[in-house]
Every structure is written in C-alpha cells, then in structure tokens.
Amino acid sequence: MSSTQSTAQIAGSGEGGKAFPIPQGMSLSYWLQGVRASPLLDHRTTEQLSKSAEVVIIGSGMTGTLTAYELLTRPNPPKSIVILEAREMCSGATGRNAGHCKPDQYRGFAKYSELFGADQAKKVLEHQFKTWTRVVDYVRKENVACDLWVGDTLDVAMSKEVASQLAAVYNDYKAYGGKVDHINYISDSAEAEKVSRLKGAQALWAWKASTLYPWKLVAHLMKACLAKGLNLHTWTPVTSVSASPSIPAFWDVITPRGTISTPTVVYATNAYTSSVLPSFAKYIQPTAHMCDKVVPPRAYAGSRALQNSYNVRMPGGTSYSINPRSNTDGIILFGGNNPNQALLKAYLDADPNRLFDDSLSNFKPITDAVRDLTSTAFEGWSDDAPAAGIGPEYSWSGILGQSADALPFVGKVPDHPGQWICAGFHGHGMVHIFNCAPGLVTLIQGGTWADTGLPECLELTPERLAKINERANNVGKRVV
Structure with missing residues (x-):
C-alpha cells in the first residue's frame, strides 16, 4: 500500500490514555478531489x-x-x-x-434491542428514516446542487445463512410493530439475482434511500x-x-x-x-476504513449502468456498500466493511497512530476484495478486455468514529x-x-x-x- 504520513504532535489521548499524533497530511x-478550486x-x-x-x-x-x-x-x-x-x-x-444516506429500516433491530431494548431500537430505526426524509426535503427545498439521487437501495444476502439471519431480524422487527410496508422483501433467490444483478444473491430487501455529494x-x-x-x-x-x-x-x-x-x-x-x-x-474509537473509486466497464455503463445503491451482506458479518452515482457520472464508489477489512485492521493495530491517519491510500487487500466481488458476482463485468481507465482507479481512507x-x-x-x-x-x-x-x-x-x-x-x-x-x-x- 502507499501512504504519505505527515503529522503534527497534538496532545491527545488514544487507547489506554496514550498520547497520539493527529495527522495533518x-x-x-x-x-x-472534485472541489480543489473552492x-x-x-x-x-x-x-x-x-x-x-x-x-x-x-x-x-x-x-x-x-x-x-x-x-x-x-x-x-x-x-x-x-x-x-x-x-x-x-x-x-x-x-x-461513500456518499450514502441510507436509513437502516430493520437490520439493526437485533443489535439495538440487545443494547437498549426493543422500544428504543424501533425508535432508532424510525429516527433514521426521519433523518433521511429531512435531508431529502432540505436539498429539494433549497435546490442544493449536491447530486442527490433518490431510489431503491438494496440489502442483498449473498449466502443462505446470511439470508436466514437477516430474515429473522426482519420478521422480529415486523412482529414488534416496526413499519415494513415500504420494504420490498424478495426471498426467492432467482428473483433476488435478477433484481440485484448479483450472481449468488439469495434474498434482498429494497426501500427508498439516497446518495449524494456530501x-x-x-x-x-x-x-x-x-x-x-x-x-x-x-x-x-x-x-x-x-x-x-x-x-x-x-x-x-x-x-x-x-x-x-x-x-x-x-x-x-x-x-x-x-x-x-x-x-x-x-x-469513541477511531478506525480507518477505505473507499474505492471504480470506473465500470461497458457492461455496466450507459443504459446498463447500475440503478440501485447496495449493501451487499457477506458471510462472516462483512459487507460492501455500493454507490453507483447513476444520475451523474456513473463512477461506482465501494465502501463498507469488506471481507479484507480485517487485514486493514491488523495493519492499523500494528501502529496505533494509523487509526487516526487518513493519509492512507490504496491498501491492496481492500481493493482486491472489490475486484473479487465485481469480477465474480456482477454478470459480464470481466467480459471486456482490460483497458486503461476501467476498473479500480484509487482508494482513500476515512476515519470512523466507532461508538x-x-x-x-x-x-x-x-x-x-x-x-x-x-x-x-x-x-x-x-x-x-x-x-x-x-x-x-x-x-x-x-x-x-x-x-x-x-x-x-x-x-x-x-x-x-x-x-x-x-x-x-x-x-x-x-x-x-
């Protein structure tokens, strides 16, 4: 991977009360990148x-x-x-x-219920939907030029076990009185593959969400x-x-x-x-994550461009978030907790200062996981011969404030x-x-x-x- 590290020593406290440098690079x-003249x-x-x-x-x-x-x-x-x-x-x-404004509408119910009780868990999911609505309403009312897209976002389960786990949470939330009538739940794997365009999809849940230029x-x-x-x-x-x-x-x-x-x-x-x-x-624990910018091939460009945003749920609790920017330049942004995030975490843990360092870029295992998903799960992605300007171009780091x-x-x-x-x-x-x-x-x-x-x-x-x-x-x- 490549990294440019430039830090200023600022008195702070990391894990165990240790001082850490705040990165300035x-x-x-x-x-x-898109606003360098602002x-x-x-x-x-x-x-x-x-x-x-x-x-x-x-x-x-x-x-x-x-x-x-x-x-x-x-x-x-x-x-x-x-x-x-x-x-x-x-x-x-x-x-x-990665540019998502995607309210969780069922998936966090189990986790939040365990931590705060079912009533509070339901309120959190309702709060997220209200927040999304408020963002969309403000952008539209004020005519904010921020590439707002509103459409179906997909939670896609990529194994039978993941599909079963998500279905259990969905059903528990519905049984508790959670609002789910706006969610399209597709449990048939063939239909899930067709709608998501992902080979191996076992089930999906779809509802309205947004992407934008934050x-x-x-x-x-x-x-x-x-x-x-x-x-x-x-x-x-x-x-x-x-x-x-x-x-x-x-x-x-x-x-x-x-x-x-x-x-x-x-x-x-x-x-x-x-x-x-x-x-x-x-x-609040800082942890660096990576996002990848990917230029789609011909099979996913023009009239065949992706028309949904995604959270692709993988075995082992990992996932990809996908923002296809389908109403603007068609560049696809991949984020989330992808299957090689554990390798990034191990790299970060080797030097605690890296947890705060968003100068990190192009961590190869993260990009390799993106390549693996696109080449194996998206039908026709790799049909074209390799060409300059197509595929992952670069990645950058951002620091999550994990509560x-x-x-x-x-x-x-x-x-x-x-x-x-x-x-x-x-x-x-x-x-x-x-x-x-x-x-x-x-x-x-x-x-x-x-x-x-x-x-x-x-x-x-x-x-x-x-x-x-x-x-x-x-x-x-x-x-x-």
Whole structure:
C-alpha cells in the first residue's frame, strides 16, 4: 500500500490514555478531489482569531456546520460563532464517506434491542428514516446542487445463512410493530439475482434511500452560515480545551494560532473527539476504513449502468456498500466493511497512530476484495478486455468514529458545564446528523431532551457512560 504520513504532535489521548499524533497530511477522497478550486477549502473569515466568542464549534463537517446553521437561523442567534477546523473545510468523515444516506429500516433491530431494548431500537430505526426524509426535503427545498439521487437501495444476502439471519431480524422487527410496508422483501433467490444483478444473491430487501455529494451539501450550509456572520477558520487545530483562569464559567479553546475564550464549546469532532476531550477515548474509537473509486466497464455503463445503491451482506458479518452515482457520472464508489477489512485492521493495530491517519491510500487487500466481488458476482463485468481507465482507479481512507455502544452521543459533556457534544456516529453519520445536530441546538438553547424528538438512547448521560464501562468490564472489550 502507499501512504504519505505527515503529522503534527497534538496532545491527545488514544487507547489506554496514550498520547497520539493527529495527522495533518491526508488522502484526497473522490469528493475532495472534485472541489480543489473552492475557496472554502482554506477559508479564514478574519486574518486573526477572535479573543472570544459566544459559541466555539470544533469541526467543520456536517455536524459542526449544521449546528452553526441551526443556531444562526433560529430566533435570538448568538452574536458570534466561530468554527475551528484542523485542516481543510469538511475534510473529515463527511468528506470521505461513500456518499450514502441510507436509513437502516430493520437490520439493526437485533443489535439495538440487545443494547437498549426493543422500544428504543424501533425508535432508532424510525429516527433514521426521519433523518433521511429531512435531508431529502432540505436539498429539494433549497435546490442544493449536491447530486442527490433518490431510489431503491438494496440489502442483498449473498449466502443462505446470511439470508436466514437477516430474515429473522426482519420478521422480529415486523412482529414488534416496526413499519415494513415500504420494504420490498424478495426471498426467492432467482428473483433476488435478477433484481440485484448479483450472481449468488439469495434474498434482498429494497426501500427508498439516497446518495449524494456530501461535501457540496456542507458547502451550501457553510455559505449560508458565513452570510449570517459565522467566523470560519480552517487549518486551525484545537490542541486543548481548559477552564479559563481569568473568566469564570468560560473555557479557553487553545490553538497554535491563539486562544479563544467562550462559555459554549461544541465538539463536532467524531473520531477525533479524544484528541481534545481525552476522557472520551473509552467511548469513541477511531478506525480507518477505505473507499474505492471504480470506473465500470461497458457492461455496466450507459443504459446498463447500475440503478440501485447496495449493501451487499457477506458471510462472516462483512459487507460492501455500493454507490453507483447513476444520475451523474456513473463512477461506482465501494465502501463498507469488506471481507479484507480485517487485514486493514491488523495493519492499523500494528501502529496505533494509523487509526487516526487518513493519509492512507490504496491498501491492496481492500481493493482486491472489490475486484473479487465485481469480477465474480456482477454478470459480464470481466467480459471486456482490460483497458486503461476501467476498473479500480484509487482508494482513500476515512476515519470512523466507532461508538462504544453503536450509537452517537448527543448532549452535555458530564462535569463540563457549557460543553456539548454530537459525535460517535459509528459509520452512519448521514442518517443521524440532520436530526441530531438540530436536537443538540435545542438543548444548548435550554430545551429538554423531550423537545429534541430524538430517541432517548442517544442522549449522553453519566448513566449511559456507566453502562458502557460496566459492559466493557464484564466483556473485557468495547462493544461495537
């Protein structure tokens, strides 16, 4: 594999409280490659940092930008909001994913039920559908140029065992009263193969979802925020946050370019949370994943291009996510937890700093697994002779913020009055953030959790953290 590693030593805490370097070099995702001329990438609203602000938001991805947007567009907005971004605008997970906004509509019911109970599990799945709806409604209402596609997404089981496991969860969710009338469940393997175009498909579940260009959606929100007075500073990493020694109830947000004092800090830092909030090293684990850009051959181009997005479920709990960008350039993006993710994880574990390093690119085993799927499962994929410009072109890394109990943390940071967090999306930020960030703003403005409309299990509470600690002690490892 190839990697360009350039890191800045920033005091943080990784596994076991060890300090780690935050990478400053980075691979360029498909999304970041496509916007190299945007002045937002290195925008600084003012030459110097403010000495103080009403609100300081750390992170300029979907969470940080939408939090600012909600604060600025509601009644009585703060007089000053500063967003601090360690590198380019929206260069973290939002700018590195595979472009899916796919609400889980049954599959997570078993896992969430085990962790939080069936009622909360049902609420989480309903929340994801509401979030997807909110994203689509906003993009359409505001006419956001972000390549929005709405169509059928497919969960495809590639073995009888996987099909049986998924069917059991689906049936349990349906029996509990979960809404499934919008899901087309195909249990006949021949029909599943025909609909999915995947040889060996045993069953599939289809429902409406979306793909989009996530960076451009954030850019649209960011421009609206800047027009309303937001102060954005890119390439301004936060090294620490500490109680102000001179202003009671204020926090000093410290950067290499100066210190900002504020009564309100928002951590929109996802996988990088423990670099500025060390106590969260136990609760949000950074783990690099890879996405591959693939140019389809003639058999999957033009009128024969893929018309669905996918989650291809493989034996052993692995999967591929597939975004075919069928309404734009037809480039196919492969992500997910593919069968060779274990090899990537072993490589990462050999040096803990790599868990945070999104300069990683072209990890061969991940791309080999993509080649294997396309050549063996997609009928006719390999019929054409090899040619330049066809097949996997390159891959990039993104850092997942894996939550210790599989769901994001939203709310007050315990024992840190004035500090708030919305992070730990476990690889599913696009179906959480558009409701979680507005919910966080409701709390910041004095609302109750009930006012947010979010599932109770998403709230960050001391009790939730205690349960995670108890489970970790009993099991001996983090629950993921």
